[in-house]
Amino acid sequence: MKYPKDLMNEVLFTRKQIVARAKELAKAIKKDYENKPLTIVCTLKGAVFFFTDLMRYIDNDCNIEFMKASSYIGNTTTSSGQVKLTKIMDFEIKNRDILIVEDIVDTGYTCQEMINFFQENGCNSVKICTLLNKPSRRKVDVDIAYVGFEISDKFVIGYGLDYNEIYRNIPLVGVINPKYIK
């Protein structure tokens, strides 16, 4: 099935632009964590496309892990504010330097919850790297070390980002046409 032509109002970032930005961020991450074993955590499901772009350019001593974070309920475009975290497989946190890879930071609740989780479990350090940042929607103050792109208060889809679990496989980031929001 193909998605309708008018699904998006606007294309914000093409795959080429995202890969180029991932390369720049990876360079900064490589430098910051030189000689430090690093645990890079991909936040499922949304960050998976960006995560693989990033990882292709990071050749540090690191291991990769996956966590699922959910805060949206059903077909809404706003966070419930209650974040559920699930470790996909058990991994070592104590004394590790952790880098969380996110698709988008909106209210900041998910990042805050993840940072608390890693700190409570004895990590050495924890930082955030996100493809997109919506600072105008922030409800809690979170420090984001690496930002791909800042965007305004628009609901975006594609490149891992969904609306009601669909559209993740669109190979670019665009603003959803409100007529497709139920």
Ligand code: IMP
């Ligand atoms: P936060 O906890 O409000 O910062 O939201 C983080 C999560 O909300 C992200 O990981 C996304 O899954 C989802 N989210 C926030 N804004 C958007 C958007 O514009 N499109 C799709 N998902 C979004």
